[in-house]
Amino acid sequence: MQLWLCPLIAFLAGSIPFGLLIAKLKGVDIRQHGSGNIGATNVLRVIGKKYGITCLILDALKGFIPVMIAMNLIRIEGKHPALVFDFLNQFALHLSAADQFKGQLVHVLTALAAVLGHNYSPWVGFKGGKGIATSAGVLIGLMPPFGVVLLLIIWLLVFASTRYVSVASITAAVALPVMTHLGARFHHIDNDKSLPTLWEAGTWNKPLFVFTLIIAILAVWKHRSNLRRLREGTENRFEPKKKQSANV
Template sequence: MIKYVVIGMVIGYIFGCCQTGYFVGKLNRIDIRDYGSGNSGTTNTLRVLGKKAALFTFLGDALKGVFTVLIARFWLLPHVSGINPVAFLLLAGFGTVLGHNFPIIMKFKGGKGIATTGGVFFAVDPRMALICLAVFIAVTAASRYVSLGSICMVTALPFILYFFYGYQPVVLAVGIIYAVMAIWQHRANIGRLIHGNENKLGQKVK
């Protein structure tokens, strides 16, 4: 069982290392990490390069999570026993988030993993992804802070997992790991939110 968990996470990590925002930036003759917040995720791409570039970045980052879960579900899961199937798929997907956040081929400087997390949860159970999206949209629309919407979305993940799958300790633990990772990646944003100088949605950065 452990062997297949490791294989799934390694496959996920390899997918995660493909940084959509970086490639979109290069098509626009820049390194996206040299601008704005310095990461290669959707929000920074939106602020630096605009909506079209951000859309491509979001889709690419989300699809990494989808592809990982599909591979884990149809190729690895039939050989696995002794672990909750949902936990197994989420662990494989978490490898993708790790690859996205800390890509070895880019000196571990990646994004924050929100779109990739959304792709993972969509592939595991679209119902969960719809609730995540609703939380993100509601909070972001009310506050105009993408970071706050992202933080609230990931904070809701363990509760969403509990709602759909009940008290499954391993599943809930993996959900908490996703939330902790995303909140850690947003630690600078949290500091700016506290001090009132976080960039709002639609605000351009240099």
């Protein structure tokens, strides 16, 4: 049951259009303003900083929490989820290290389902956001903390130098599978340099690498309109939201 239930929960959670709901609380249809996107960046630009940050956190959580549920329900020997849900212990499926591929596959399918739910939500006509915040949420659950921090640094450096959210997001997305590959190449088993690397031992997380490739491609595809505007020189640089006018 856990093998199909986890991706289903993830898709349903990912499909919740928090950006649309937050904007509606302010009497605004976010799809009719700014870029028309229901993601956190457009909410921040149109509605305001605190609403954009709230949307960002909620969109990340709808990726992080389903992945944590999956990692608690499908346990791999020697691997521990970043957040332990003790109430799920009685329902957990325990896999040996030899069967880790099956567990890793379900974990990343759950992560992918959350991102797809956000990008193609059935509640908004199978449209949605660009998946960056939700992808960040699932990666916090799937990747070592160092990898997540490095990815955040890449995003911040590109954003600070260009002021384009789209360029920073695309760059971080493209860097992700490269980082995952290099991590497998250079990370030693149990962090012991006397032992083989994960790549040499063949124990690296292959489903995670495929997942990072897929979400990198999805991120570029969902930003295709931004890429077109960048080529045309019409992409808007990010500017802090000024005080909301009375007629918005």
